[in-house]
Amino acid sequence: xxxxxxxxxxxxxxxxxxxxxxxxxxxxxxxNKVGVSxxxxxxxxxxxxxxTKQMLDALEREDSGLLMYLMGNREMGSQTINTAxxxxxxxxxIAQNNITEKDEDKYIxxxxxxxxxxxxxxxxxxxxxxxxxxxxxNEIYLQNQQLFFSAKKAINELMQLNQEGVYxxxxxxxxxxxxxxxxxxxxxxxxxxxxxxxxxFISEYFIRPINRLIDGVKSFYPExxxxxxxxxxxxxxxxxxxxxxxxxxxxLRLKNQSK
Amino acid sequence: xxxxxxAKYLGFVLLFNALFMYISAVISIFLRETSITxxxxxxxxCTIVGVFPQIFVEKTEELKPHEGIAISVLGWILTxxxxxxxxxxxxxxxxxxxxxxxxxxxxxxxxxxxxTNIEMLPKGLLFWRSATHxxxxxxxxxxxxxxxxxxxxxxxxxxxxxxxGLSMLNFQMRMREIVRIIGIVxxxxxxxxxxxLWALGMTFFDAICHSFGTLATGGFSTKNTSIAFYNNIWxxxxxxxxxxxxxxxxxxxxATITGRKQNLFTSDVVKTYLAIIFIGILFISFKLVNDHVYxxxxxxxxxxxxxxxxxxxxxFATVDTSVWPMFTIVVLIxxxxxxxxxxxxxxxxxFDRVYLFFQTFLKQIKQTxxxxxxxxxxxxxxxxxxxxxxxxxxYIIVYLVxxxxxxxxxxxxxxxxxxxxxxxxxxxxxxGPGFGKTIGSMGNFSTLPDxxxxxxxxxxxxxxxxxxxxxxxxxxxxxxxx
Numbered sequence: 001x002x003x004x005x006x007x008x009x010x011x012x013x014x015x016x017x018x019x020x021x022x023x024x025x026x027x028x029x030x031x032n033k034v035g036v037s038x039x040x041x042x043x044x045x046x047x048x049x050x051x052t053k054q055m056l057d058a059l060e061r062e063d064s065g066l067l068m069y070l071m072g073n074r075e076m077g078s079q080t081i082n083t084a085x086x087x088x089x090x091x092x093x094i095a096q097n098n099i100t101e102k103d104e105d106k107y108i109x110x111x112x113x114x115x116x117x118x119x120x121x122x123x124x125x126x127x128x129x130x131x132x133x134x135x136x137x138n139e140i141y142l143q144n145q146q147l148f149f150s151a152k153k154a155i156n157e158l159m160q161l162n163q164e165g166v167y168x169x170x171x172x173x174x175x176x177x178x179x180x181x182x183x184x185x186x187x188x189x190x191x192x193x194x195x196x197x198x199x200x201f202i203s204e205y206f207i208r209p210i211n212r213l214i215d216g217v218k219s220f221y222p223e224x225x226x227x228x229x230x231x232x233x234x235x236x237x238x239x240x241x242x243x244x245x246x247x248x249x250x251x252l253r254l255k256n257q258s259k
Numbered sequence: 260x261x262x263x264x265x266a267k268y269l270g271f272v273l274l275f276n277a278l279f280m281y282i283s284a285v286i287s288i289f290l291r292e293t294s295i296t297x298x299x300x301x302x303x304x305c306t307i308v309g310v311f312p313q314i315f316v317e318k319t320e321e322l323k324p325h326e327g328i329a330i331s332v333l334g335w336i337l338t339x340x341x342x343x344x345x346x347x348x349x350x351x352x353x354x355x356x357x358x359x360x361x362x363x364x365x366x367x368x369x370x371x372x373x374x375t376n377i378e379m380l381p382k383g384l385l386f387w388r389s390a391t392h393x394x395x396x397x398x399x400x401x402x403x404x405x406x407x408x409x410x411x412x413x414x415x416x417x418x419x420x421x422x423x424g425l426s427m428l429n430f431q432m433r434m435r436e437i438v439r440i441i442g443i444v445x446x447x448x449x450x451x452x453x454x455x456l457w458a459l460g461m462t463f464f465d466a467i468c469h470s471f472g473t474l475a476t477g478g479f480s481t482k483n484t485s486i487a488f489y490n491n492i493w494x495x496x497x498x499x500x501x502x503x504x505x506x507x508x509x510x511x512x513x514a515t516i517t518g519r520k521q522n523l524f525t526s527d528v529v530k531t532y533l534a535i536i537f538i539g540i541l542f543i544s545f546k547l548v549n550d551h552v553y554x555x556x557x558x559x560x561x562x563x564x565x566x567x568x569x570x571x572x573x574x575f576a577t578v579d580t581s582v583w584p585m586f587t588i589v590v591l592i593x594x595x596x597x598x599x600x601x602x603x604x605x606x607x608x609x610f611d612r613v614y615l616f617f618q619t620f621l622k623q624i625k626q627t628x629x630x631x632x633x634x635x636x637x638x639x640x641x642x643x644x645x646x647x648x649x650x651x652x653x654y655i656i657v658y659l660v661x662x663x664x665x666x667x668x669x670x671x672x673x674x675x676x677x678x679x680x681x682x683x684x685x686x687x688x689x690x691g692p693g694f695g696k697t698i699g700s701m702g703n704f705s706t707l708p709d710x711x712x713x714x715x716x717x718x719x720x721x722x723x724x725x726x727x728x729x730x731x732x733x734x735x736x737x738x739x740x741x
Binding site for chain 1: 266300315317
């Protein structure tokens, strides 16, 4: 237990300040986590979803290019296939450098594998299409469709994974923002309790002894000799009582000497 | 009543809670979990508010009896409130009401829960949940007495308000020694069980959490399906054995280990207690076999675990008892009311009082037959004073009256009778799960109205504090001539 009044008051306020400062720091940390979650959603998951959309678009274009090629528009078809191939490769590279979810790399590897199967088949078809009849072309196109759907499915799986990631991150954001507010809410309640306690202790250990001292001074008469206000603490108020008694003693001695 | 002195001791209570919050926070920090801020901030808050009264209030040697009671009762209430802060701050399923319910269920070692998915909780918070069992098992106040600086008179006053007169019968030593023995027995049994469960295949984390839950006779598990998750007969046997020990008088356990004359094997109360449990297991097993629920082996296995779990007020489960025949439910409800032995970590009515009740009943019959004869009551060769006899009878009556009031209040909220009654029995007896589909061994209290959760929380506190202390405190607060 601290002895001086100054130390008691100082420590009490320091504890209150400490409580509020820590609450502030905790809130900042939690809000920072919200910020990180937003960054994850915006920069990472959203970027991956965008890339999967690019892949799907390019895949559709490659399929259209093949159809054009088989229908006789070879130059346009070949150009479309090559452009789509480049677009998919670019999107895959971006997705590979933006792994945010667990096992996302496996999903990308699956896309590469399925797309390579589809693209190889497209290439083989375009290379041999000159010798094929319309019925054979139709049959090969249908076979390519299986590989096309397989690649599309792999891309959609990656998109779904990232969409689930967005959902998860949004939930985390919701929880984190709630958690960020909690230290503040709890601190408000704790500060009220703390203030009530402080008020009680100030009243019990400062105001009441001072009032007792005042009552002691008021009810003092010379025959009593000293003021005894029943202060048990060992702080400045006790010293004030002691010094008041010393002063009374000196005054009484002076009075007796002057007689 | 000196509020400042009470505040000083409540400060110690907060500091003790803070210690376990720091440990839980360290687990969360180590595992980089979402519960770091809730646990760490709660710990810091408890430390600050706990230190605050120590700045002002001087060391006190003497405490008046009603101040001791106030410290004991308010200490428990305060503990339950501050214990809910980490849950409330973490969020998820924890609303303010749910957090207070979970915290109270933890400290009072009831083990009822509002969680529908326990396994999604961060490990730090799961540890905190089990730590509340550990603290509540021995009793927060006894823990504080154990670590309290030398203030003999003050300690005695608090101790008398925390430990019932009946439980002191098997402790033939001084208060300081009793608290030390309780601490040693409690810690040693937890350590032993943790090692065994770990060796039987549980993770160390699960082993320590389940040991806290077992020896504190609490029942919080780290798994949604409680002990049924492991489906391991050796784990069930180990937990049953330690649940039985947790439900026995710690003084007798210590006496047995140290080879004293009056021990677990010579105690008539213990023998009767174990005999009744065995008869209960046989009744339930027979009914389960007769109704083709299980074969003999399975019936005995599950009946044993459930009876021991409920009679010791633990509340762990290996099966869903809500599908069991009504007769078995009635037997289990009897054990839920009877509870375990005084001087243990259990709450509720306690077997010693039931034993004393029947002794008194027999004494009254003899007295009626021979009005001039003098009969005395003895428990384990110790003479029972008429004061203790009267206290026990009054306690049983008050307990049953509160059970009735609680059931009535819950029924008024349109909660079905089996949930209202078994929930009241389970919370007042600090058991945990009740019966029926909602709050049965595999259910939870989440769907009940908030008001019902507060009634159950009050029941848990009353059951843990042994009712009379709370009544004495209320009388002291309202008594103008105090």
